Amino acid sequence: DQQVKQNSPSLSVQEGRISILNCDYTNSMFDYFLWYKKYPAEGPTFLISISSIKDKNEDGRFTVFLNKSAKHLSLHIVPSQPGDSAVYFCAGLNSGGGADGLTFGKGTHLIIQP
């Protein structure tokens, strides 16, 4: 039972264009969402987060949008750069669930083409 779904295993985008990574969740108890970036042979690195009381959070080239009614969030990267090529994981958290940890999606491999 995947509570967090990233339906695109991979995404190829040209350098300079916008990258849009999508994520859907089913657990309505999630109230905090995070995006992590992962390079091969390294641990996930925190990128950006959003709480359920907001619908948008922006940090430099990265913007996360949350649509609670659709249980959908997306990560926008603009402009995309070669160093953005990595696997991106979406994660949900139930902050009232004690130390439950994050529930991750399967990841989307973003490839930025020159």
Place this chain on the structure above:
Amino acid sequence: DTAVSQTPKYLVTQMGNDKSIKCEQNLGHDTMYWYKQDSKKFLKIMFSYNNKELIINETVPNRFSPKSPDKAHLNLHINSLELGDSAVYFCASSQRSGIQETQYFGPGTRLLVL
């Protein structure tokens, strides 16, 4: 000055052996976690440890046991290793602030059981 560190980075061992993976965080966080990334690339929570309270994911076999000598360390001990234990194991730590909780991950330990 790595925030979350794990040793060893690679571990190759025979079935039936007992092994430990060490994790240390220097962020002053009060919660630590172990995650497993299996061959299908899912990152799943195994344990969380907060102020001496251990929360276990019920799917984790009791051959796996976390040990925390102090707040900065959460080691993972595995008894009677099986082939299916081959995976990448990530340690993480966090400090909750309201509903916001960002987890920081170690580089991972790649375990191969032969």
